[in-house]
Amino acid sequence: MEKKNKILRILMDSEEPIKGKVLAEKIGVSRQMIIQYISKLKTEGHKIASTRDGYILEREKGIRKMIAVKHSSNEIEDELFSIVNAGGTVLDVIVEHPLYGEIKGRIDVKTVNDVIKFMSLLKTTHATPLLELSEGIHIHTIEVKDEKTFEEVKKAIKKYLILDL
Structure with a gap:
């Protein structure tokens, strides 16, 4: 599976924000590469928020x-x-x-x-x-x-x- 898609899957499986450093360790890339992958996912239309606690896939709950x-x-x-x-x-x-x-x-x-x-x-x-x-x-x-x-x-x-x- 492409690394970008692995990041998306991790975010989809989490209800809580995930720090870029943690994503980088899980995927086996640098923190800078995580920023690039997240940017690409956003341009593809995925609603990923960058919060002080990490990245989270936005899901409307009301x-x-x-x-x-x-x-x-x-x-x-x-x-x-x-x-x-x-x-x-x-x-x-x-x-x-x-x-x-x-x-x-x-x-x-x-x-x-x-x-x-x-x-x-x-x-x-x-x-x-x-x-x-x-x-x-x-x-x-x-x-x-x-x-x-x-x-x-x-x-x-x-x-x-x-x-x-």
Whole structure:
């Protein structure tokens, strides 16, 4: 089997992200070759996401909707906890930048532990949250199991909500 197809099979068999280093070891190639194979798979139409935890084959597990919100960096944790406690998964954050246009970052937060891990990374890396590039205005793609859950998510973050798209 072609190495590219082996990578795809490994990703298809996993529900969790897999680090590029792990894929490289399993396939017997360099980490750089994994990047090239993943790029090729993406150009072939496979929905492979590059996350901070590794590569994952995206599988929709419900309804995906976008919401526009505005808040400060100090309120990120509250927003994320509110969304996951209402049954939502925060897939990404999108901001509009005057020079680059749309900038999108993966978040992949679906549990309380994911929020804790994300906030820890935010604090320890001293990274600037994307919302700071847009005066706090940003968009999230939210995944929920059904419309009722989406309405619960909107209620939970009502104080941040600008509009749902």
